[in-house]
Each structure stands twice: as C-alpha cells, then as structure tokens.
Amino acid sequence: MSPPTSPARQQDRHHARHRARHHVRPRVRRAVATLAAAVAVLGAPAVQPAHAAAPQVPVFHDASGLTQVAGGSLVRRDTDFTLTVTSAEVAGPHRIRVFLPSGYAADPERRWPVTYFLHGGPGTVDDAAAVPALRSDDMITVVPDGGRKGWYADWVMQNTALGAANWETFHLQQVVPFIDANLRTVPERTHRAVAGLSMGGSGALHYAQARPDLFGHVAALSGGLDFGMAEVRAAVLATELNLPGVWCAVSSAAPGTCADYGPYVDSDAIFGSPYPVFGADRVWKAYDPAAPGNLSRLADTGITLYTGDNDLIEGYTARASHTVASRLDQLGIESRLVDYGDGASLAPTCNGGHTYACWAPAFADWVPRVTAAFEAASRRPGS
Known part of the structure; x- marks a missing residue:
C-alpha cells in the first residue's frame, strides 16, 4: 500500500496538471486540425461541412410502361445514381444504374x-462499378438489371x-x-451502343441484331455467343437449374x-427444349447470336468481340467468338476480334480468365473507340 501524499505534494501535482492542460490542449487542437485537413484532401465525407448540398440528379418521370418505386432511388453522387422501377414485363422491382458525364449538369x-x-x-x-472506363465524360452509361439468369430474352415459360x-x-x-424521355440523349442508332460480358455478351450481340434501328455499335466480351455449341446450351441449363460446379465461374461472385x-x-x-430433335430447339436457333441469318443484320453496325482463352470458360467463349468473326468475314461484314489469350497482351492484371481483371481493361480499350465513333457520327453532314 502506498504512503499518504502530503498536502504540498498534492498542490504541486494540481499545478502540474493545470500547466499540462494549457500546454497540451493547443497541441491537440493543432493536431486535430491538421488531421481534419488531411482527411478532407482524401475526400472523406466525415469532414464535409454540415451545410454541403446533397447531390442533384435529373428528375425522372414514369414512361414507356415503367413506374418508379417511391424511395427506391440511391444517389451516390450527381453523376452516379440508381433508380428502381416496376414493369408488367418482368416480375418484381428492378434497378437501373446510370453514370452521367461530369459535364452533364453544367451544359x-x-x-x-x-x-x-x-x-x-x-x-x-452494381457490377458496372468494377469497370472504371464506363464512367466516361464522353457518354451516358445505363446499366439495366438483367436478372440472375434472364439471358436477355423473352422466356418461353412465364x-x-x-x-x-x-x-x-x-x-x-x-x-x-424511358432513358431517352428523361435524359438529354442523342436518340439515334449512330449515338447508341450496347455492350455486355458473359451472359450479357450474348445479350448485347442479340440486341444489336434484334434492333439494328436502335444500336449502331456493339461489344461482346467473353460471351456465350454460339448457341449451336453444346457447352453454351449447357451453361444456360446450369443457370436455369441453379447447378453448382464449373459454372460457378460464370459470374462476378466473390x-x-x-x-x-x-x-x-x-x-x-x-428457350424451350435444348435438344435438336424434330425441331424442338427452334427457339434456340431463332435467338442464336452466331446464326448467319442473325449476323447478317449487323451489316451497318460497329462490332467488337473480346475473349481470352486461359481457363475452361474462356476456352468456350474463344471458340464462339472466332466462329462469329469467321461468319462475319464470310458475310463481308467488318468486325474487330481481340483474342488476348493469357491476357499478357491486354493488361498486367489479366490472366486470360473469365474475370473483371480482364473485362475492365478490355472496356478501357473499347470505350475510347466507341466514343470516337460517336464523335465521328456527329461530324457527318446532317447530324
């Protein structure tokens, strides 16, 4: 047990604490101010002024059969926001994410x-957040919900x-x-593109074929493009049945x-029966993005295909992409195929696999090209 402290000693300690407070507090205040300034430079929201204005985004009105869900908007910033809508065409609410150019509001x-x-x-x-190139100052990017296994088709079974x-x-x-009605778009095919990856790659090519009046440019990355391949049909079936196994790789899952x-x-x-018996697979054939009859509808469309070939899935997408490119050549339709193999020719992050580590740099290659095409279209007489 410690001996008792004398009154004089207690008084000395009191004065010492008093002096310490007067010396330490200014240093603490200066340190806090310095830290706050540093955090502000890094953009941390915790030190933003209390009166900072909330991000302002365009006001959307219901149109074309889409009804906005009250309270269903998420605004990250004035150039990045998500709407939630309902439609009689797809059950349940669905989200649409929008990236605006930084100069959209100013002009x-x-x-x-x-x-x-x-x-x-x-x-x-939200997968689009993994592709920085889509946040372009030269175009609007719209990311509609495609469902976990929607395959960008009108289903046979409802x-x-x-x-x-x-x-x-x-x-x-x-x-x-809906987008054309609510945003300042150029509502012409020469200024509209569709691009997708994996399931979305086949969807993008199909949409460009189904509506060449809407889309003047298409990019398909690692797409299951050839519905004549048994492996591609197996991928669709695996998603329908929610089967585990190799097709776990066909996603952006962690x-x-x-x-x-x-x-x-x-x-x-x-798509109905996948078996080519007595025409049972007619819906598959009608949809098939690699079918020559469907490819012929792309005669006036800018076409770009990307694929690796360094894992099981990319081995299939490479075969499908080369088949499409070959058939386009036979039809006399120009296209650009980028087969980056093991990824070394594309980016240090890419190993040629079915992954955003390859898709992000592929988009970084494509976006400047398509925006240059948009600009070239604007310079044409009559545009």
Missing part, C-alpha cells in the same frame, strides 16, 4: 450518346417461380425509350464462392 443544351451495359449472370447493376420474364421487351421497348442463380426453373423455361 444543359448538350445531348449525349448512350452505352447500355449488360451484366453477366448472376450479376447486378409461370415459373420467377414469374413474368420478358427481359428483351423490358430493355428494348421500355428502358431505352472468389471461393459459388454463384447463386436464384430459384430453380424448368430446363425449358427460357
């Missing part, structure tokens, strides 16, 4: 070209556990005119996790 007379980005399965609209699933109608007849494609649906739900 209210200017109209902008648009690229529609179609995510893979079982991705979401009475599955997922309910109404007319994804193609939702996107082409509702989302596109490493080490298996993709979840949602509730089980019948194997014939999307």
Whole structure:
C-alpha cells in the first residue's frame, strides 16, 4: 500500500496538471486540425461541412410502361445514381444504374450518346462499378438489371417461380425509350451502343441484331455467343437449374464462392427444349447470336468481340467468338476480334480468365473507340 501524499505534494501535482492542460490542449487542437485537413484532401465525407448540398440528379418521370418505386432511388453522387422501377414485363422491382458525364449538369443544351451495359449472370447493376472506363465524360452509361439468369430474352415459360420474364421487351421497348424521355440523349442508332460480358455478351450481340434501328455499335466480351455449341446450351441449363460446379465461374461472385442463380426453373423455361430433335430447339436457333441469318443484320453496325482463352470458360467463349468473326468475314461484314489469350497482351492484371481483371481493361480499350465513333457520327453532314 502506498504512503499518504502530503498536502504540498498534492498542490504541486494540481499545478502540474493545470500547466499540462494549457500546454497540451493547443497541441491537440493543432493536431486535430491538421488531421481534419488531411482527411478532407482524401475526400472523406466525415469532414464535409454540415451545410454541403446533397447531390442533384435529373428528375425522372414514369414512361414507356415503367413506374418508379417511391424511395427506391440511391444517389451516390450527381453523376452516379440508381433508380428502381416496376414493369408488367418482368416480375418484381428492378434497378437501373446510370453514370452521367461530369459535364452533364453544367451544359444543359448538350445531348449525349448512350452505352447500355449488360451484366453477366448472376450479376447486378452494381457490377458496372468494377469497370472504371464506363464512367466516361464522353457518354451516358445505363446499366439495366438483367436478372440472375434472364439471358436477355423473352422466356418461353412465364409461370415459373420467377414469374413474368420478358427481359428483351423490358430493355428494348421500355428502358431505352424511358432513358431517352428523361435524359438529354442523342436518340439515334449512330449515338447508341450496347455492350455486355458473359451472359450479357450474348445479350448485347442479340440486341444489336434484334434492333439494328436502335444500336449502331456493339461489344461482346467473353460471351456465350454460339448457341449451336453444346457447352453454351449447357451453361444456360446450369443457370436455369441453379447447378453448382464449373459454372460457378460464370459470374462476378466473390472468389471461393459459388454463384447463386436464384430459384430453380424448368430446363425449358427460357428457350424451350435444348435438344435438336424434330425441331424442338427452334427457339434456340431463332435467338442464336452466331446464326448467319442473325449476323447478317449487323451489316451497318460497329462490332467488337473480346475473349481470352486461359481457363475452361474462356476456352468456350474463344471458340464462339472466332466462329462469329469467321461468319462475319464470310458475310463481308467488318468486325474487330481481340483474342488476348493469357491476357499478357491486354493488361498486367489479366490472366486470360473469365474475370473483371480482364473485362475492365478490355472496356478501357473499347470505350475510347466507341466514343470516337460517336464523335465521328456527329461530324457527318446532317447530324
């Protein structure tokens, strides 16, 4: 036990604490001020002034069969926001993420070209955040929900556990005119592109074929483009049945996790029977993005294909991409195929696999090219 402290000693300690407070507090205040300034430079929201204005985004009005969900908007900044809408064509609420050019608000007379980005399965609209090139100051980027396994098609079966699933109608007849009605777009095919990866790659090529009046440019990255390949049909079936295994790789799911494609649906739900017996697979053939008859509809479209070949999935997408490029050549239709193999020729981050580490630099290559094409279209007489 410590001996008692004398009154004189206690008084000395009191004065010492008093002096310490007067010496330390200014140093603390200066340190806090310095830290706050440093954090402000880094952009941390915690030190933003209390009176800072909330981000302002364009006001959207319901149109083309889309109804906005009250309270369903998420505004990250005035150039990055998400709307939630409902439609009779697809059951449940669905999100649409929008990236605006940084100069959109400052130049209210200017109209902008648009690229529609179609995510893979079982991705979401937020997958676009993994592709920095889509946040372009030269165009608007729109990312509509494509479902965990929508395959960008109007399903044969509409009475599955997922309910109404007319994804193609939702996107082409509702989302596109909804965006044109609410944003300052250039509503012409020469200023509109569609691009996608994996499931969205086949969707992008199909949409460009189904509506050449809407899209003048298309990019398909690592797409299951050839529906004549048994492996591509197997990928669709695996998503319908939500099967585990190798097709866990066909997604942007976190490493080490298996993709979840949602509730089980019948194997014939999307495209009908996949078996080429007595014409049972007629819907597959009609949709097939690699079919020469469908490819012929791209005669006046800018076409770019990207693929690696360094894992099992990319081995299939490489075969499909080369088949499409070869058939386009036979039809006399110009296209650009970038087969980056093991990824060494594309970017240090890319290993040639089915991953955003390759898709992000592929988009970084494509976006300046498509925006240059938009600009060239603007300079043509009559534009």
